[in-house]
Amino acid sequence: MSVQQQKVAVVTGASQGIGAGLVDAYRKLGHAVVATSRTIAPADDLDLVTVQGDIADPATAERVVAAAVERFGRIDTLVNNAGVFVAKPFTEYTPDDYATVTGVNLAGFFHLTQLAVERMLAQGGGHIVNITTSLVDNADADVPSVLASLTKGGLQSATKSLAIEYATRGIRANAVSPGTIKTPMHAEETHDFLAALHPVGRMGEQSDIVDAVVYLENAPFVTGEILHVDGGMSAGH
DSSP, rough: OOTSSSOOOEEEEEESHHHHHHHHHHHHHOOOEEESSOOOOOOOOOOOOEESOOOHHHHHHHHHHHHHHHHSSOOOOOEEOOOOOOOGGGGGOOOOHHHHHHIIIIIIHHHHHHHHHHHHHHHHHHHEEEEOOOGTOOBBBBOOOOHHHHHHHHHHHHHHHHHHGGGGGGGEEEEEEEEOOOSSSOOGGGGHHHTTTSSSSSBBOHHHHHHHHHHTTOOOOOSSOOOESTTTTTTTO
């Protein structure tokens, strides 16, 4: 397959958990992948480039896009998976909490997506997938989450705006809105509490989110969709 024909996916927060699963899934789909996170290791796969950096820093976005274009010549899909979640009572958030969460969840999305969309416009199309959280639609008294809702809620609304702004220019934008997923982020002793937050009575698996992104990847008529993969949380309690 020539470089120009092979599709290219960019995945943020790609060193572990859902991000690492997404890298594997896109490679199985035949895409080349540019994977970024603060701690990601070099790859021994010719069709996988890793870029270390803090996604909150605009320079990281520039390096990620440069790597994709230099190595593979294009960007077909961007999955904004990197995210920070700090659950605290609203009045206990510190300036550092605010800077960290808005930096990763909002600035990280903004700088990289802007650069990726420029590439997608130049090549005639592309796909953006944002990973949000079901708490945006369904706040829970047991999980104080104003900063998550402020940032990921903004991302969810921006998904629809992007979908409509670029609907006639071949760029789709969708979001996956997870419940709580079993990842290294959640300590084993919290699993029973977290499982009980979901109407189905269990946490989700990383594969549930990866499969949802792959569905959206292969759904050309779907744009502006917020796909809830949350064990029923968005339906009610």
